[in-house]
Amino acid sequence: MNGEHDAPRxxxxxxxxxxxxxxxxLLDAAARIFARKGFTGASVEEIAEAAGFSTGALYSNFNxxxxxxxxxxxxxxxxxxxxxxxxxxxHEAGSGEAAAELGRLLIDVADKDIDFAPLxxxxxxxxxxxxxxxxxxxxxxxEPRRALEQVISTSLAERGAPEGVPAxxxxxxxAALFQGLVRLRRLDPSSVSEELFAQALTxxxxxxxxxxxxxxxxxx
Amino acid sequence: MNGEHDAPRxxxxxxxxxxxxxxxxLLDAAARIFARKGFTGASVEEIAEAAGFSTGALYSNFNxxxxxxxxxxxxxxxxxxxxxxxxxxxHEAGSGEAAAELGRLLIDVADKDIDFAPLxxxxxxxxxxxxxxxxxxxxxxxEPRRALEQVISTSLAERGAPEGVPAxxxxxxxAALFQGLVRLRRLDPSSVSEELFAQALTxxxxxxxxxxxxxxxxxx
DNA sequence: GTCTATACGTAGATAGAC
DNA sequence: GTCTATCTACGTATAGAC
Numbered sequence: 422m423n424g425e426h427d428a429p430r431x432x433x434x435x436x437x438x439x440x441x442x443x444x445x446x447l448l449d450a451a452a453r454i455f456a457r458k459g460f461t462g463a464s465v466e467e468i469a470e471a472a473g474f475s476t477g478a479l480y481s482n483f484n485x486x487x488x489x490x491x492x493x494x495x496x497x498x499x500x501x502x503x504x505x506x507x508x509x510x511x512h513e514a515g516s517g518e519a520a521a522e523l524g525r526l527l528i529d530v531a532d533k534d535i536d537f538a539p540l541x542x543x544x545x546x547x548x549x550x551x552x553x554x555x556x557x558x559x560x561x562x563x564e565p566r567r568a569l570e571q572v573i574s575t576s577l578a579e580r581g582a583p584e585g586v587p588a589x590x591x592x593x594x595x596a597a598l599f600q601g602l603v604r605l606r607r608l609d610p611s612s613v614s615e616e617l618f619a620q621a622l623t624x625x626x627x628x629x630x631x632x633x634x635x636x637x638x639x640x641x
Numbered sequence: 642m643n644g645e646h647d648a649p650r651x652x653x654x655x656x657x658x659x660x661x662x663x664x665x666x667l668l669d670a671a672a673r674i675f676a677r678k679g680f681t682g683a684s685v686e687e688i689a690e691a692a693g694f695s696t697g698a699l700y701s702n703f704n705x706x707x708x709x710x711x712x713x714x715x716x717x718x719x720x721x722x723x724x725x726x727x728x729x730x731x732h733e734a735g736s737g738e739a740a741a742e743l744g745r746l747l748i749d750v751a752d753k754d755i756d757f758a759p760l761x762x763x764x765x766x767x768x769x770x771x772x773x774x775x776x777x778x779x780x781x782x783x784e785p786r787r788a789l790e791q792v793i794s795t796s797l798a799e800r801g802a803p804e805g806v807p808a809x810x811x812x813x814x815x816a817a818l819f820q821g822l823v824r825l826r827r828l829d830p831s832s833v834s835e836e837l838f839a840q841a842l843t844x845x846x847x848x849x850x851x852x853x854x855x856x857x858x859x860x861x
Numbered sequence: 862g863t864c865t866a867t868a869c870g871t872a873g874a875t876a877g878a879c
Numbered sequence: 880g881t882c883t884a885t886c887t888a889c890g891t892a893t894a895g896a897c
Binding site: 457458459460461462538539542543545546548549550555558559562589590593594596597598599600601602604605607608609612613614617620621623624625626627628629630631632 | 677678679680681682758759762763765766768769770775778779782809810813814816817818819820821822824825827828829832833834837840841843844845846847848849850851852
């Protein structure tokens with residue numbers, strides 16, 4: 422009855438597209454459930470049901486629970502980080518505006534996207550426990566990291582900071598601060614105000630300027 | 642033969658002491674295994690065996706796997722953090738020495754005590770997922786946090802920073818930075834050099850000074 | 862107080878129907 | 880390609896011996 426190489430494609434949704442949609446839905450559900458229950462704590466049945474499918478459908482799209490998790494680790498974790506890079510790109514790092522923008526992003530990540538930080542933590546733990554995944558994760562962080570470095574590098578030059586201050590180092594500090602503050606805010610929101618990240622960045626860049634010109638002398 | 646209220650105490654190891662020792666050994670093993678496999682990933686049998694006991698002995702000392710984990714969360718997590726507070730106490734925060742000392746501590750935590758950061762991550766995830774444990778965890782972090790605040794407060798006063806800079810805020814920034822850098826170093830050691838934390842602290846405090854006295858004016 | 866043996870539930874993964 | 884049913888293994892927790 423239903424020939425398979427001739428008939429289908431009735432509503433612009435080919436078989437391949439339908440499968441791709443299923444995959445996407447499963448990945449979305451997996452991100453939520455993994456974030457809420459952890460890699461080992463989450464069950465494949467739970468994930469499949471949350472996506473509206475059965476475990477059979479899940480295994481038809483992914484070889485194993487681990488493969489599903491690793492695909493998230495490779496493909497999904499950049500979403501928010503890329504957003505941060507964009508937020509930085511529209512202003513200059515070190516300026517009050519960029520700091521304020523990043524501050525807002527921090528609050529968003531910590532408060533609105535409640536699954537983000539726990540999922541990142543799961544990724545980090547998995548990477549730390551599985552050396553082969555460690556390189557994958559480090560690689561995935563490199564791209565947005567370079568974007569951050571680039572913006573910081575530009576900003577440092579504009580501020581007249583000396584060449585003794587590599588943008589790479591500053592980018593690391595900013596990234597670490599961001600992560601750390603997001604996690605602290607989840608534990609105790611009152612300890613990490615909405616303006617704190619912006620404030621810290623302001624201090625940091627002022628300190629870099631001061632370190633470049635300790636007593637007020639400039640030029641190199 | 643062996644009367645129980647009269648005879649024992651032959652090698653200075655009473656029954657109560659023996660049990661306490663068992664508990665300690667189980668807790669030590671639990672810390673290791675939970676750090677390496679995660680809360681859900683670790684099995685009680687694994688933990689018991691690592692401590693040299695059986696699951697029966699474990700359940701004779703703890704009501705459940707969760708109770709064991711919660712005891713670690715409540716009692717053990719302060720070890721390293723208290724150490725940080727002590728490191729700060731011997732110098733003044735903001736001084737080059739204190740910064741260097743903390744920098745060494747960071748490297749120690751990141752490289753030597755390989756179970757510390759993953760265990761903290763497990764605690765954090767558990768707290769984020771279990772609101773009732775969240776308060777427990779936040780409370781446990783408060784004590785060393787106050788110590789950090791105290792030292793920073795003193796240091797700020799010495800440096801002539803204005804009252805507009807609360808030590809509480811600075812302490813949060815320092816703590817977040819520490820956590821964030823430890824985790825980044827585990828992913829990519831080359832991105833977080835041994836001197837980076839000290840460097841970041843130096844910048845931070847210089848920036849605070851500069852913010853207090855923007856163009857070079859002092860006095861209050 | 863600790864061990865051995867086990868009950869009971871649940872989870873990852875597969876097989877075969879549709 | 881997805882679902883239902885199931886196989887198998889493992890993990891928590893308990894019971895009873897020593």
